[in-house]
Amino acid sequence: MRVVRETNLSVEVELGELSVIMLSDGETAMPLTHLRGVDGEPLPDEALGGADVVDGKLRLPVRAFMVRGPGGCLMIDAGAGDAWHAPLGRLEAAMMAAGVSARAVTAVALTHTHVDHLGGLVDRDGECAFPNARQIFVATEELAEFRAEPRMLRAWPRLMPLEQGDGPIRGVTAINAPGHSPGHMAFLVEGRMLIWGDLVHHAAVQFPRPEVTWAFDDNQAQARMSRLALMAQAVEAGWIVAGAHLPSPGIGRIERVGEGYAFRPVTAG
Numbered sequence: 676m677r678v679v680r681e682t683n684l685s686v687e688v689e690l691g692e693l694s695v696i697m698l699s700d701g702e703t704a705m706p707l708t709h710l711r712g713v714d715g716e717p718l719p720d721e722a723l724g725g726a727d728v729v730d731g732k733l734r735l736p737v738r739a740f741m742v743r744g745p746g747g748c749l750m751i752d753a754g755a756g757d758a759w760h761a762p763l764g765r766l767e768a769a770m771m772a773a774g775v776s777a778r779a780v781t782a783v784a785l786t787h788t789h790v791d792h793l794g795g796l797v798d799r800d801g802e803c804a805f806p807n808a809r810q811i812f813v814a815t816e817e818l819a820e821f822r823a824e825p826r827m828l829r830a831w832p833r834l835m836p837l838e839q840g841d842g843p844i845r846g847v848t849a850i851n852a853p854g855h856s857p858g859h860m861a862f863l864v865e866g867r868m869l870i871w872g873d874l875v876h877h878a879a880v881q882f883p884r885p886e887v888t889w890a891f892d893d894n895q896a897q898a899r900m901s902r903l904a905l906m907a908q909a910v911e912a913g914w915i916v917a918g919a920h921l922p923s924p925g926i927g928r929i930e931r932v933g934e935g936y937a938f939r940p941v942t943a944g
């Protein structure tokens with residue numbers, strides 16, 4: 676992996692014949708009580724010592740990823756658009772910074788249908804923000820949820836069910852990672868980088884203590900199992916990891932440290 680280009684809103688890395696571009700949608704913050712112990716209760720203060728806190732809340736960056744190669748140009752997630760917290764919805768600015776265009780996108784795949792991944796799929800007028808995307812891949816388990824969102828009406832004709840093992844473009848494979856949502860998906864790029872969506876919400880706590888869950892995990896126990904399994908697999912396989920809520924630049928290596936893990940962000944150097 677080689678860092679090709681870096682701006683304050685984006686980083687592009689080369690992986691074989693594909694390139695992966697992290698695009699920042701901005702940053703918000705969430706209450707400390709969103710981190711949950713194995714008992715399902717908010718973590719006690721002493722367990723939050725290493726947390727990344729801004730104004731008394733947990734820092735939450737939001738990212739989407741573009742994967743470009745001979746098989747097409749795939750957006751993985753679309754940021755929040757104007758549908759969630761005001762500091763978000765910066766995807767367009769990030770694409771400009773990275774020197775890429777929404778018009779170049781030939782397919783979109785969602786890790787799941789929560790608003791911070793889905794909202795940016797449409798613009799203010801309800802038009803698809805990626806006009807040349809022929810397919811929008813959504814996990815079979817979450818198609819109904821997607822269709823229940825009135826803003827997404829114009830995207831319906833392009834909707835494609837996504838299952839484990841499917842390849843939205845050549846070189847990208849969907850992997851089940853359920854728990855945060857019923858059909859939550861990760862994507863393995865070139866067999867070397869796992870773009871894992873919302874497997875981790877707060878790296879500073881959930882890498883050293885991967886058993887810690889998030890208040891919005893649909894099924895806390897299943898989310899924990901998926902995180903533990905994929906973190907172990909990533910270390911064993913030597914995968915690079917990338918995530919929607921990982922610290923800057925959202926791409927890095929994972930190492931085993933003690934009973935847990937550590938995240939080592941990629942750098943241009």
Ligand SMILES: [Zn+2]
Pocket residue numbers: 789791792873919920
């Ligand atoms: Zn999210």
